Amino acid sequence: MNPLELPFDTDEMLTGLKPWIECESPTFDAAAVNRMMDIAAYEMAALGATVERIPGRMGFGGSVRARFPHPDMGKPGILISGHMDTVHPIGTLDVLPFKRDGDICYGPGLMDMKGGNYIALDAIRKLIAAGLQTPLPVTVLFTPDEEVGTPSTRDLIEAEAARNAYVLVPEPGHDDGGVTIGRYAIARFNLMTKGQPSHAGARLSDGKSAIAAMARKIGEIEDMTGPDCTFSVGVIHAGQWVNCVSSSCAAEALSMAKKQEDLDAGVERMLALQGDMNGVEFIVERGVTRPVWRPDTPGTAKIFDIAKDIAKELGFEMQGRSQGGGSDGNFTGAMGIPTxxxxxxxxxGLHTLKEHIQVDSLTTRAKLMAGLLMRLA
Structure with missing residues (x-):
């Protein structure tokens, strides 16, 4: 049977996705992420996979690894790598419920990336039901911390990828149905200003505001953005009482570049900003980094050619591009593993309260995944 003719059913897929989306799993809530991993582990076990629960660390939830039955189990095969954490806090369902509205369906984490993870499992489910054996053994690894740069599971992902011949990442597809064949480098930074507290009403001049100093530094940081390297500050925490001059302020910054050498130069520029500013100390600590995944990897070109052929059979021309917005594909691609x-x-609308998917993409992308699983050898 042609895997592109497998009986994927949109309504059935949405029914299966509903409990996934209604199990909210923000990155920093380890218990919530583990509840989502329970659902995925159960479904993969029901498909006959050998399922392992890997404990979390660094305060994050755990991971789930499933190896599906195959005559060559244990030999290099295909790794499907996805994350189950989302940026949406518990309670987002109150304002963004799982709901279909004609050709689109809403829900927190539906696009990024529970929808992609689900269609990958549904592709495996339909292949098993049809009695089709993939040429290579298939492993699925779901992890809990991608949205914050994968600090606790990068080595786990890289170790699993090293055991396999190919890596498939069901992150959201591009608007035109295209895929990603390379990603830019990304570095995160933890920032801190330390000032001098005082009473903001009675003794204002005695204080040195950490908030004001951070505000000035944010402008300086974002003004460093150029064509080769970008800088942005997306998180800031400070203050408790409006009548107190703030003594500390914490923030997080992100830098991105198409070339590793440009990111390395950007990192040096960020670290060089440290020092004393009129009695306020500014501290920069480098956080997690995603390496450049170059789009010219020969093995990736091979997978992409196969994907393009499958796309033609599905009725569209597939484009491949390198892009920003990191994923765990940065790690496996940078290792030289075809990804x-x-x-x-x-x-x-991913990462917003308007996050939604195109309903008709469920079956098309599931067929694409099934085709890849059957043609990669």
Whole structure:
């Protein structure tokens, strides 16, 4: 049977996705992420996989690894790598419920990336039901911390990828149905200003505001953005009482570049900003980093050619591109392991309260995944 003719059913897929989306799993809530991993582990066990629960660390939830039955189990095969954490806090369902509205369906984490993870499992489910054996053994690894740069599971992902011949990443697909064949380098930074507290009403001049100093530094940091390297500050925490001059302020910054050498130069520029500013200390600590995944890896080109052929059979021309917005594909691609990313569902509004998918992309992308699983050898 042609895997592109497998009987994927949109309504059935949405029914299966509903409990995934209604199990909210923000990165920093380890218990919530583990509840989502329970659901995925159960479904993969029901498909006959050998399932392992890997404990979390650094305060994050755990991971789930499933190896599906195959005559060559244990030999290099295909790794499907996805994350189950989302940026949406518990309670987002109150304002962004799982709901279909004609050709689109809403829900927190539906596009990034539970929808893609689900269609990967549904592709495996349909292949098993049809009695089709993939040429290579298939392993699925779901991890809990991608949205914060994968600090606790990068080595786990890299170790699993090293045991396999190919890596497929069902992150959200591009608007035109294209996929990602390379990603830019990304560095995160933890920032801190330390000032001098005082009473903001009675003794204002005695204080040195950490908030004011951080505000000035944010402008300086973002003004460093140029064509080769970007800088942005996306998180800031400070203050408790409005009548107190703040003594500390914490923030997080992100830098991105197309070339590793440009990111390395950007890191040096960030670290050089440290020092004393009129009695306020500014501290920069380098956080997690995603390496450049170059789009010219020969093995990735091979997978992409196969994907393009499958796309033609499905009725569209597939484009491949290198892009920003890191994923765990950065790690596997940088290792030189043939990797194809953005194989997940299509939609818009990811990381917002309008996150949604195009319903008709569920079956198309599931067929694409099934085709890849059957043609990679």
């Amino acid at each position: 194809l990313d953005s194989l997940g569902v299509l939609g818009a």
